[in-house]
Amino acid sequence: MFDFSFQLTGEYVAFFILAVCIIAGAVLMISFNKVIHMVVSLAFAFIGLAGMYVLLNAEFLAFVQVLIYAGAISILMIFGIMMTKHDQVDEDVRRPWHEGIVAVGCLALFGILFYAIRSTTFPTANWTPPKDNTLEIGKLLYTEHVIPFELMSVLLTVAFIGAIVLAKREAD
Amino acid sequence: MSGMLGSYLMLAAILFCLGLYGALTKRSAVIVLLSIELMLNAVNLNLIAFSKYGVVPGLKGQIFSLFNMTIAAAEAAVGIAILIALYRNKGTANVDEFNEMKR
Numbered sequence: 291m292f293d294f295s296f297q298l299t300g301e302y303v304a305f306f307i308l309a310v311c312i313i314a315g316a317v318l319m320i321s322f323n324k325v326i327h328m329v330v331s332l333a334f335a336f337i338g339l340a341g342m343y344v345l346l347n348a349e350f351l352a353f354v355q356v357l358i359y360a361g362a363i364s365i366l367m368i369f370g371i372m373m374t375k376h377d378q379v380d381e382d383v384r385r386p387w388h389e390g391i392v393a394v395g396c397l398a399l400f401g402i403l404f405y406a407i408r409s410t411t412f413p414t415a416n417w418t419p420p421k422d423n424t425l426e427i428g429k430l431l432y433t434e435h436v437i438p439f440e441l442m443s444v445l446l447t448v449a450f451i452g453a454i455v456l457a458k459r460e461a462d
Numbered sequence: 463m464s465g466m467l468g469s470y471l472m473l474a475a476i477l478f479c480l481g482l483y484g485a486l487t488k489r490s491a492v493i494v495l496l497s498i499e500l501m502l503n504a505v506n507l508n509l510i511a512f513s514k515y516g517v518v519p520g521l522k523g524q525i526f527s528l529f530n531m532t533i534a535a536a537e538a539a540v541g542i543a544i545l546i547a548l549y550r551n552k553g554t555a556n557v558d559e560f561n562e563m564k565r
Contacts, residue, residue, distance in 0.1 A: 298528050301466065316480040316500060325490050332496050335477075339503055346470070346510045348524050349533075358531055363538050365498060370492045370542040374555035392486045396479045396524040412467050417519030426521055429529070435525055442532050449536035453543035459550075 304345055311338035325371050333364040347419040350427050470511035479506035490554045493550075495541045500535045 315335025319328045337360040345353035420426040433438050477500060484497030506527040513523025549555050 292480060302469075305466070305469060309469075313476060313480075316477055319493075319496070320480060320484055323495060328493050329496060332500065335500070336503065339507060339523055342470075342473075342507060343510055346514045348510050348513075348527075351506075351510065351524055351527060354528065358497065358535055359503065362535065363496075364537055367492050367496055370495075370545055373546055374492070374549045389487050392483060396483045396486075399482070400475055400479040402549055403479075404472070406527075407468055407471045407475065412515070413517050414467075414515060415517055415519055417514065419514070420521070424522075427524060430521055431528075436500075438529060442529055446532060446536055449481065449540055453539045456540070456543035457546045459509075 305342070308341045308345065311335070312342070319436050328366065329364055329371065330365050333360050336360045336364070348423065350424040368426060467511055467515035469507060470515075472505040474507045474511070477501075477507070488556055490561075491545050491557045492542075493554050494557055495538060495545070499534055499538060502530060506530055 294295065310335075312335045312380075315338060317333045319335070321330045322331060337354065340352040340355040342422040343355055481497045481500035481504060484500065485494050488494055488497065509527040509530070513520060513526075516523070529551040545555060549558060552559065554560075
Protein backbone atom coordinates (compact mmCIF):
# COMPACT_ATOMS: atom_id res chain seq x y z
CA MET A 291 0.00 0.00 0.00
CA PHE A 292 2.67 2.46 1.00
CA ASP A 293 5.91 2.79 -0.87
CA PHE A 294 8.91 2.77 1.44
CA SER A 295 11.62 2.16 -1.13
CA PHE A 296 14.53 4.54 -1.26
CA GLN A 297 17.98 4.82 -2.75
CA LEU A 298 20.88 4.82 -0.32
CA THR A 299 22.47 8.10 -1.31
CA GLY A 300 24.65 10.42 0.72
CA GLU A 301 21.75 12.78 1.23
CA TYR A 302 19.65 9.98 2.63
CA VAL A 303 22.34 8.93 5.10
CA ALA A 304 22.84 12.52 6.29
CA PHE A 305 19.06 12.95 6.52
CA PHE A 306 18.75 9.82 8.62
CA ILE A 307 21.48 10.81 11.10
CA LEU A 308 20.09 14.34 11.49
CA ALA A 309 16.54 13.04 11.84
CA VAL A 310 17.61 10.71 14.65
CA CYS A 311 19.27 13.67 16.43
CA ILE A 312 16.20 15.89 16.02
CA ILE A 313 13.67 13.31 17.14
CA ALA A 314 15.90 12.29 20.06
CA GLY A 315 16.05 15.92 21.17
CA ALA A 316 12.29 16.34 20.92
CA VAL A 317 11.47 13.05 22.68
CA LEU A 318 13.94 13.83 25.48
CA MET A 319 12.21 17.20 25.85
CA ILE A 320 8.96 15.31 26.47
CA SER A 321 10.46 12.81 28.90
CA PHE A 322 12.93 14.82 31.03
CA ASN A 323 11.86 15.95 34.47
CA LYS A 324 13.91 19.08 35.10
CA VAL A 325 12.90 22.13 33.11
CA ILE A 326 16.44 23.24 32.31
CA HIS A 327 17.28 19.83 30.79
CA MET A 328 14.24 20.14 28.53
CA VAL A 329 15.49 23.48 27.18
CA VAL A 330 18.98 22.10 26.48
CA SER A 331 17.64 19.01 24.69
CA LEU A 332 15.36 21.18 22.57
CA ALA A 333 18.33 23.40 21.67
CA PHE A 334 20.02 20.20 20.46
CA ALA A 335 17.00 19.49 18.25
CA PHE A 336 17.14 23.05 16.87
CA ILE A 337 20.81 22.61 15.90
CA GLY A 338 19.89 19.36 14.14
CA LEU A 339 17.21 21.25 12.21
CA ALA A 340 19.87 23.74 11.11
CA GLY A 341 21.82 20.82 9.66
CA MET A 342 18.66 19.74 7.87
CA TYR A 343 18.39 23.20 6.28
CA VAL A 344 21.96 22.89 4.97
CA LEU A 345 20.88 19.61 3.41
CA LEU A 346 17.99 21.43 1.71
CA ASN A 347 20.29 24.09 0.13
CA ALA A 348 19.15 26.80 2.54
CA GLU A 349 22.50 27.81 4.02
CA PHE A 350 21.45 31.29 5.07
CA LEU A 351 18.44 29.93 6.93
CA ALA A 352 20.65 27.39 8.66
CA PHE A 353 22.77 30.17 10.13
CA VAL A 354 19.68 32.15 11.04
CA GLN A 355 18.33 29.04 12.76
CA VAL A 356 21.50 28.62 14.82
CA LEU A 357 21.52 32.33 15.73
CA ILE A 358 17.84 32.76 16.56
CA TYR A 359 16.67 29.39 17.83
CA ALA A 360 19.73 27.65 19.25
CA GLY A 361 21.14 30.97 20.44
CA ALA A 362 18.59 33.63 21.21
CA ILE A 363 15.41 31.71 22.01
CA SER A 364 17.13 29.04 24.12
CA ILE A 365 18.97 31.69 26.13
CA LEU A 366 15.74 33.67 26.49
CA MET A 367 13.94 30.59 27.81
CA ILE A 368 16.80 29.85 30.23
CA PHE A 369 16.52 33.44 31.45
CA GLY A 370 12.78 32.93 31.82
CA ILE A 371 13.40 29.85 33.97
CA MET A 372 16.03 31.60 36.06
CA MET A 373 13.75 34.58 36.69
CA THR A 374 10.87 32.38 37.79
CA LYS A 375 11.64 29.20 39.72
CA HIS A 376 15.04 28.01 38.70
CA ASP A 377 15.15 24.62 40.40
CA GLN A 378 11.73 23.73 39.14
CA VAL A 379 10.72 20.14 38.44
CA ASP A 380 7.79 19.37 36.22
CA GLU A 381 5.95 17.11 38.64
CA ASP A 382 4.37 13.82 37.83
CA VAL A 383 0.91 13.55 36.44
CA ARG A 384 -2.03 14.39 38.57
CA ARG A 385 -4.39 13.91 35.63
CA PRO A 386 -3.46 10.71 33.78
CA TRP A 387 -6.70 10.73 31.78
CA HIS A 388 -5.83 14.18 30.42
CA GLU A 389 -2.42 13.03 29.18
CA GLY A 390 -3.98 9.90 27.73
CA ILE A 391 -6.56 11.85 25.77
CA VAL A 392 -3.91 14.25 24.48
CA ALA A 393 -1.65 11.34 23.47
CA VAL A 394 -4.50 9.65 21.59
CA GLY A 395 -5.35 12.91 19.85
CA CYS A 396 -1.74 13.53 18.79
CA LEU A 397 -1.38 9.96 17.56
CA ALA A 398 -4.61 10.30 15.56
CA LEU A 399 -3.35 13.54 14.00
CA PHE A 400 -0.06 11.83 13.16
CA GLY A 401 -1.92 8.89 11.64
CA ILE A 402 -3.94 11.19 9.41
CA LEU A 403 -0.80 13.07 8.34
CA PHE A 404 1.05 9.79 7.75
CA TYR A 405 -1.73 8.45 5.58
CA ALA A 406 -2.00 11.71 3.62
CA ILE A 407 1.74 12.00 2.99
CA ARG A 408 2.25 8.37 2.08
CA SER A 409 -0.72 8.09 -0.25
CA THR A 410 0.06 11.23 -2.23
CA THR A 411 2.40 11.35 -5.17
CA PHE A 412 4.10 14.70 -5.26
CA PRO A 413 4.88 16.12 -8.69
CA THR A 414 8.51 17.08 -8.99
CA ALA A 415 10.34 19.74 -10.91
CA ASN A 416 14.02 20.13 -11.55
CA TRP A 417 15.74 23.03 -9.89
CA THR A 418 19.37 23.95 -9.68
CA PRO A 419 19.93 25.92 -6.48
CA PRO A 420 21.62 29.30 -6.93
CA LYS A 421 25.33 29.46 -6.25
CA ASP A 422 25.10 32.18 -3.60
CA ASN A 423 22.03 31.51 -1.51
CA THR A 424 22.44 34.58 0.71
CA LEU A 425 22.86 36.95 -2.24
CA GLU A 426 19.72 35.68 -3.94
CA ILE A 427 17.65 35.90 -0.75
CA GLY A 428 18.89 39.44 -0.20
CA LYS A 429 17.94 40.45 -3.75
CA LEU A 430 14.46 38.95 -3.36
CA LEU A 431 13.96 40.61 0.04
CA TYR A 432 14.78 44.06 -1.29
CA THR A 433 12.87 43.83 -4.57
CA GLU A 434 9.85 41.57 -4.51
CA HIS A 435 9.21 41.25 -0.78
CA VAL A 436 10.24 44.70 0.38
CA ILE A 437 6.86 45.65 1.90
CA PRO A 438 6.53 42.52 4.08
CA PHE A 439 10.16 43.01 5.06
CA GLU A 440 9.58 46.55 6.28
CA LEU A 441 6.34 45.52 8.00
CA MET A 442 8.30 42.81 9.78
CA SER A 443 10.81 45.32 11.12
CA VAL A 444 7.97 47.51 12.42
CA LEU A 445 6.37 44.46 14.03
CA LEU A 446 9.63 43.48 15.72
CA THR A 447 10.08 46.99 17.11
CA VAL A 448 6.53 47.06 18.44
CA ALA A 449 6.82 43.57 19.94
CA PHE A 450 10.09 44.25 21.73
CA ILE A 451 8.97 47.62 23.11
CA GLY A 452 5.81 45.87 24.30
CA ALA A 453 7.87 43.13 25.92
CA ILE A 454 10.02 45.66 27.77
CA VAL A 455 6.95 47.54 28.99
CA LEU A 456 5.31 44.31 30.16
CA ALA A 457 8.34 42.96 31.99
CA LYS A 458 9.39 46.22 33.64
CA ARG A 459 8.56 46.75 37.32
CA GLU A 460 5.61 49.06 37.70
CA ALA A 461 6.48 50.36 41.14
CA ASP A 462 9.57 52.31 40.05
CA MET B 463 13.64 12.17 -5.82
CA SER B 464 10.08 12.53 -4.55
CA GLY B 465 10.94 9.99 -1.87
CA MET B 466 13.08 12.58 -0.11
CA LEU B 467 10.18 15.04 0.02
CA GLY B 468 8.04 12.41 1.72
CA SER B 469 10.76 11.80 4.31
CA TYR B 470 11.06 15.49 5.13
CA LEU B 471 7.29 15.85 5.45
CA MET B 472 7.20 12.81 7.73
CA LEU B 473 9.90 14.23 10.00
CA ALA B 474 8.00 17.51 10.17
CA ALA B 475 4.79 15.66 11.05
CA ILE B 476 6.55 13.80 13.88
CA LEU B 477 8.00 17.05 15.22
CA PHE B 478 4.63 18.80 15.01
CA CYS B 479 2.88 16.03 16.94
CA LEU B 480 5.60 15.95 19.62
CA GLY B 481 5.35 19.73 19.97
CA LEU B 482 1.57 19.53 20.23
CA TYR B 483 1.80 16.86 22.91
CA GLY B 484 4.33 18.93 24.87
CA ALA B 485 2.27 22.11 24.57
CA LEU B 486 -0.86 20.39 25.86
CA THR B 487 0.57 18.33 28.71
CA LYS B 488 3.52 20.21 30.25
CA ARG B 489 2.85 22.29 33.33
CA SER B 490 5.73 24.76 33.12
CA ALA B 491 4.80 27.77 30.99
CA VAL B 492 8.33 28.10 29.61
CA ILE B 493 8.18 24.57 28.23
CA VAL B 494 4.77 25.24 26.69
CA LEU B 495 6.28 28.22 24.84
CA LEU B 496 9.23 26.09 23.70
CA SER B 497 6.89 23.37 22.42
CA ILE B 498 5.10 25.99 20.33
CA GLU B 499 8.50 26.97 18.91
CA LEU B 500 9.05 23.32 18.01
CA MET B 501 5.74 23.25 16.12
CA LEU B 502 6.70 26.43 14.24
CA ASN B 503 10.02 24.80 13.37
CA ALA B 504 8.23 21.81 11.90
CA VAL B 505 6.26 24.16 9.67
CA ASN B 506 9.50 25.88 8.61
CA LEU B 507 10.97 22.52 7.66
CA ASN B 508 7.91 21.83 5.50
CA LEU B 509 8.21 25.20 3.76
CA ILE B 510 11.90 24.71 2.99
CA ALA B 511 11.41 21.13 1.81
CA PHE B 512 8.68 22.26 -0.59
CA SER B 513 10.86 25.12 -1.80
CA LYS B 514 13.42 22.55 -2.93
CA TYR B 515 11.35 19.55 -4.03
CA GLY B 516 7.93 21.08 -4.69
CA VAL B 517 6.10 21.81 -7.93
CA VAL B 518 7.48 25.35 -8.21
CA PRO B 519 10.93 25.20 -6.64
CA GLY B 520 12.65 28.45 -5.82
CA LEU B 521 13.58 30.73 -2.97
CA LYS B 522 10.05 31.84 -2.03
CA GLY B 523 9.67 29.14 0.59
CA GLN B 524 12.90 30.15 2.27
CA ILE B 525 11.75 33.77 2.41
CA PHE B 526 8.45 32.69 3.95
CA SER B 527 10.22 30.70 6.61
CA LEU B 528 12.53 33.66 7.31
CA PHE B 529 9.43 35.74 8.08
CA ASN B 530 8.12 32.85 10.14
CA MET B 531 11.27 32.84 12.29
CA THR B 532 10.92 36.58 12.88
CA ILE B 533 7.36 36.13 14.09
CA ALA B 534 8.49 33.25 16.31
CA ALA B 535 11.19 35.40 17.90
CA ALA B 536 8.70 38.19 18.60
CA GLU B 537 6.25 35.65 20.04
CA ALA B 538 8.88 34.17 22.36
CA ALA B 539 9.93 37.59 23.64
CA VAL B 540 6.37 38.73 24.36
CA GLY B 541 5.51 35.35 25.88
CA ILE B 542 8.44 35.47 28.29
CA ALA B 543 7.58 39.06 29.24
CA ILE B 544 3.98 38.09 30.01
CA LEU B 545 5.23 35.08 31.96
CA ILE B 546 7.55 37.23 34.10
CA ALA B 547 4.77 39.72 34.79
CA LEU B 548 2.43 36.87 35.78
CA TYR B 549 5.08 35.33 38.01
CA ARG B 550 5.57 38.62 39.77
CA ASN B 551 1.86 38.89 40.46
CA LYS B 552 1.02 35.28 41.29
CA GLY B 553 4.28 33.66 42.39
CA THR B 554 3.94 30.63 40.14
CA ALA B 555 4.96 29.66 36.61
CA ASN B 556 2.65 26.69 36.10
CA VAL B 557 0.03 27.05 33.42
CA ASP B 558 -2.66 25.19 35.35
CA GLU B 559 -2.55 27.78 38.12
CA PHE B 560 -3.23 30.71 35.81
CA ASN B 561 -7.00 30.36 36.13
CA GLU B 562 -8.35 33.82 36.90
CA MET B 563 -10.70 33.77 33.95
CA LYS B 564 -12.30 30.51 35.07
CA ARG B 565 -13.66 31.87 38.30
